[in-house]
Amino acid sequence: MHNVNGDRLIATFLDLVKIPSPSWKEHALIGYITGILKGLGIAYELFPCGESFNLLARMEGTLPGKPGIALxxxxxxxxxxxxxxxxxxxSRxxxxxxxxxxxxxxxxVAAFIEAMRVLRESGIEHxxxxxxxxxxxxxxxxxxxxxxxxxxxxxxxxxxxxGGRVGRVILEAPYHTTIEVLIKGKAAHAGMEPENGISAIRVLSDILASIPHGRIDAKTTANIGLITGGKATNIVAEEAWAKIEVRSLDRKRVAAVEAKIIAMVKNKAKKAGARAQISRRLEYAGFSLKRTSAVVRRATNALMSIGAKPVYESSGGGSDTNIINRAGIKAVNLSVGMMQVHTTREYILIKDLVDSARLALALVTE
Ligand SMILES: [Zn+2]
Structure with a gap:
């Protein structure tokens, strides 16, 4: 039924990975993808974004009245x-x-291209x-x-x-906020009059050693990720800065941990006679889907139809899924078989690459 061409898919994937595409420098890759879209007669639009573009391709349905889906x-x-x-x-x-x-x-990307090619050549209804x-x-x-x-x-x-074998379905992902803390102390000569200074580094260290950190509970984590401060060893440091993140699957827990951190910063800075500038930002909102929700049921059915076993999990990381859900489109994140990502040991099993294309095809033709 879903005749994915494995050799063609692998060839496309090998082409794709050889085209460098660091963030904001996706232009050559966009050229490759749009070349294929043109060849298939599939309409697309490029939306400028920063130094690069988002690319949206559209295929009209062959089944009148059937609601559309996005990949x-x-x-x-x-x-x-x-x-x-x-x-x-x-095998890999x-x-x-x-x-x-x-x-x-x-x-x-390779799976979607293969699915589009199969749709074009097979005439499957969608x-x-x-x-x-x-x-x-x-x-x-x-x-x-x-x-x-x-x-x-x-x-x-x-x-x-x-990541992981095809079959993983991410039902929930965290809220993620960042907090930047700038401590302003008082500079003084470190050798001649240290008693006249207030070390921002010392104040910040005390704060960072005290705030909640690491795994806080099953749904919540915090991490101090960046720190800078001071100008020279002979100056009592006037400024010190740190950036902290808080994540939780539970919105209320993010707010509670953030509030605790901010209160500790204010309190400790004040006690030390320093000033604290604090800014916080929601990086993205979390989402949580039920197994029985329509979008998850469709994913489940598609996985079963290709013989993959659905495994439902929650993620500690954000993805485009968070933003798409926030915009009111029900979105679920599915595994494509990528393994040990963000390392030079990254790999993918050919079975998973093929299954990803079969999954894309099953979703669009369900
Ligand atoms: Zn990714």
Missing amino acids: SCHMDTVAPCENVKPLATK ITSDGATVLGSDDKAA GPLEFLFSCAEELGLYGIKGFDLSNMKSRFAFVFDS
């Missing part, structure tokens, strides 16, 4: 991703060890389809955040951007 992935890859030399055996594809492979998320290829996902979902999702007509979206 979504991202085009950028994490460093090191220049000069990728993929090595394919009978890796890089040569000097770079990432880029199956995150080019396995999805509803209206949208294929979204976002840019700059890896830097913090910048592509999808810079895209007006009202351009999309679909009520459901299937994001192909999760």
